[in-house]
Amino acid sequence: MTERISDAEHTVMEVLWEESPLTAQEVAERVPAERAWSANTVKTLLGRLLAKSVIAHEEDGRRYRYRPLVARNDYVTGESRRMIDRLFGGKLTPLVAHLAEREQLTDQDIAEIEALLKDLKQ
Amino acid sequence: MTERISDAEHTVMEVLWEESPLTAQEVAERVPAERAWSANTVKTLLGRLLAKSVIAHEEDGRRYRYRPLVARNDYVTGESRRMIDRLFGGKLTPLVAHLAEREQLTDQDIAEIEALLKDLKQ
DNA sequence: GGCTATTGACTACAGACGTAATCGTCGTTT
C-alpha cells in the first residue's frame, strides 16, 4: 500500500532517517549540497511525502516538525526486492553472481560475506 | 550517457533481450499479458527507446525490425550499481547482510553463494 | 483502379516529478 517514493523525495527521507523530528528549514539545511534546492522545493517535497503518508508532522508553535513513518529498513527491503524481482527473477543467488562477476570483489569483500553467511548457518 | 529506461520501456527491452530482431507486432505479441497493452502503446515505447538510442531498427520491407543496442548485462550492472549506491552507500557487503537478514535465505541459497565465492577466490 | 488492412509517424492527455514563485497569516520589530 505504501506509495512509491520518487528520487527527490528519497533524498528528503534520508535526511529524516538520519535525524528527526526536524522542521522544514532544518531539513533544507541538511539536504546534500549537490541538490542545491530552494527552501520552497524542500517544503513541496515534504508536502508530497505527507500526502503519501510516509512521514507525519506534529505542530510545534507556528511550524511543524517532520518525522518518518516508515522505517528505513523496510523501505530498503522493498526497494531491493523490487530490483531483484525485475532484474534477477526474484532470486538472490543470480544477483550475487552478477555482482561478483561484474564488480571486482576484493578478497576482503569475499571474506566478509563468507563470514556473514557462516553466521547465518547458526 | 545512456538515458534512463522507464518501467514500461524496460518491459519492452526484456522482450527484445529475449529475442531479436522483432517487428513491432511481434514485440506486442510477446509482452507479458498482465500489461495488456494496445499495439499502439508498444509502438510508442519502441519509438521512445529509439530516441534514447537504446535500441535500433533496420528496415525490412515496409516495416522495421527492432534490436537492442545495450546488452542486458550492462543494463543490469548499471541498475544494481545505482541501487547499491543509493541504499547501501555503494558497498556490497551491507547489501548481502541486509538481504540475508530480511529475506530468509535457505540453506541451499547459502550453499550456492558460498560455492560462488569460493570459485572467485581463484 | 478504388477499397481495405498494415504500419510507422504524429498527436493527445492525464498524472507524476523536479523545481520553484506567490499568497495569506501571524508574530516581531521599530
Add this chain to the structure above:
DNA sequence: AAACGACGATTACGTCTGTAGTCAATAGCC
C-alpha cells in the same frame, strides 16, 4: 500601528511516463 519576516498552503510549469487515438502512405485484394 505599520512594516517586516517566517512559515505553511496554493499555484505554476516544463518534462517524463503510461496509455492510447488519429493520420498518411503503401500494399494487396476484388
